[in-house]
Amino acid sequence: MLSNRKPTILIVDDMTTNILLLSDILKDDYSLKIAKSGQKCLEILYNQDNIDLVLLDIEMPDINGYEVCKQLKQADKTKDIPIIFVTAKSSEEDEEYGLNIGAIDYITKPYSKVIIKTRIKNQIKLREKTLMLEKLSMYDGLTNIKNRRFFDEIFEKTYNDVKREKSNLAIMMIDIDFFKPYNDNYGHGKGDETLKRVAITLQKTLHRPNDLVARYGGEEFVVLIKDIDEDGLNNIANNILKAIRELNIEHKFSSIESFLTISIGICFFNSNNNLTKTEILLRADETLYNVKHSGKNNFLI
Ligand code: GH3
Numbered sequence: 001m002l003s004n005r006k007p008t009i010l011i012v013d014d015m016t017t018n019i020l021l022l023s024d025i026l027k028d029d030y031s032l033k034i035a036k037s038g039q040k041c042l043e044i045l046y047n048q049d050n051i052d053l054v055l056l057d058i059e060m061p062d063i064n065g066y067e068v069c070k071q072l073k074q075a076d077k078t079k080d081i082p083i084i085f086v087t088a089k090s091s092e093e094d095e096e097y098g099l100n101i102g103a104i105d106y107i108t109k110p111y112s113k114v115i116i117k118t119r120i121k122n123q124i125k126l127r128e129k130t131l132m133l134e135k136l137s138m139y140d141g142l143t144n145i146k147n148r149r150f151f152d153e154i155f156e157k158t159y160n161d162v163k164r165e166k167s168n169l170a171i172m173m174i175d176i177d178f179f180k181p182y183n184d185n186y187g188h189g190k191g192d193e194t195l196k197r198v199a200i201t202l203q204k205t206l207h208r209p210n211d212l213v214a215r216y217g218g219e220e221f222v223v224l225i226k227d228i229d230e231d232g233l234n235n236i237a238n239n240i241l242k243a244i245r246e247l248n249i250e251h252k253f254s255s256i257e258s259f260l261t262i263s264i265g266i267c268f269f270n271s272n273n274n275l276t277k278t279e280i281l282l283r284a285d286e287t288l289y290n291v292k293h294s295g296k297n298n299f300l301i
């Protein structure tokens with residue numbers, strides 16, 4: 001997150017004097033990166049994640065600033081990076097055009113040092129707020145793992161990738177057993193604490209970069225795993241059950257054990273079985289229901 005580091009600004013200009021002037025104004029408050037051509041600017045932004053603002057010249061010999069801006073606004077990875085044009089092109093038409101293709105501000109040369117510094121500071125503040133909101137909208141407030149909205153987004157993308165690549169994925173629906181009696185007897189505060197411990201344990205057990213764990217609802221979690229076969233799924237499900245068992249959370253009010261347990265319903269998808277996203281979730285849920293009705297503390301595929 002941006003709050004832990006100095007904001008980073010990319011200065012794009014083909015003329016060294018312009019770069020030096022801006023660097024001098026900004027170097028105390030920001031980390032600076034320099035690109036001396038449109039092409040170089042695109043390379044940097046396609047390959048790095050930490051640029052918070054781009055100061056973009058328009059007249060450059062290879063790709064001009066307008067073209068760079070348009071390309072950045074078209075790519076998913078770069079479309080939200082704020083761009084400010086800093087240019088000698090001072091006509092109303094140029095400025096209108098620059099703002100219309102997605103720049104957040106347009107500053108003409110010669111500029112006042114204090115004004116450009118302040119305008120940049122304001123845009124950086126806005127960027128910080130946007131990143132914070134983005135982060136808040138992805139995470140579940142209680143457990144700090146990803147939330148259902150984030151899961152829905154990634155599931156949609158992953159599902160489309162898997163269809164295109166003719167690979168596969170699995171969805172696991174995980175539900176804590178006898179959690180109502182747990183809450184009723186140990187109290188809601190203890191229930192919250194236990195939910196957090198279960199969430200952290202799931203997250204630790206599913207550590208591959210392609211695995212996603214999210215809180216799906218109350219005491220229910222969902223796991224998305226890409227590129228997996230049935231043997232792999234069996235292993236993962238057993239590891240999850242084992243990890244929850246090893247937490248050894250006392251549950252005297254469970255009808256099956258003296259410790260907390262979970263049930264897991266799994267739906268495996270590959271391009272042959274041709275299920276829709278809704279059907280995949282529904283099947284995982286039905287399978288979970290079957291686990292619940294055949295003794296709980298187990299998984300089924
Ligand atoms: P089963 O074994 O069939 O899953 O039964 P259950 O008691 O776990 O399921 P039920 O759906 O009857 O109850 C779920 C409980 O989960 C009820 C609710 O109080 C609790 N719960 C849901 N969200 C939260 C939460 O955020 N915090 C706490 N402490 N409890 C929650």
Ligand code: MG
Nearest residue numbers: 014057059060
């Ligand atoms: Mg130039």
Ligand code: MG
Nearest residue numbers: 175218219220
């Ligand atoms: Mg229920």
Ligand code: MG
Nearest residue numbers: 175176177179
């Ligand atoms: Mg439950």
Ligand code: MG
Nearest residue numbers: 175218219220
């Ligand atoms: Mg439930």
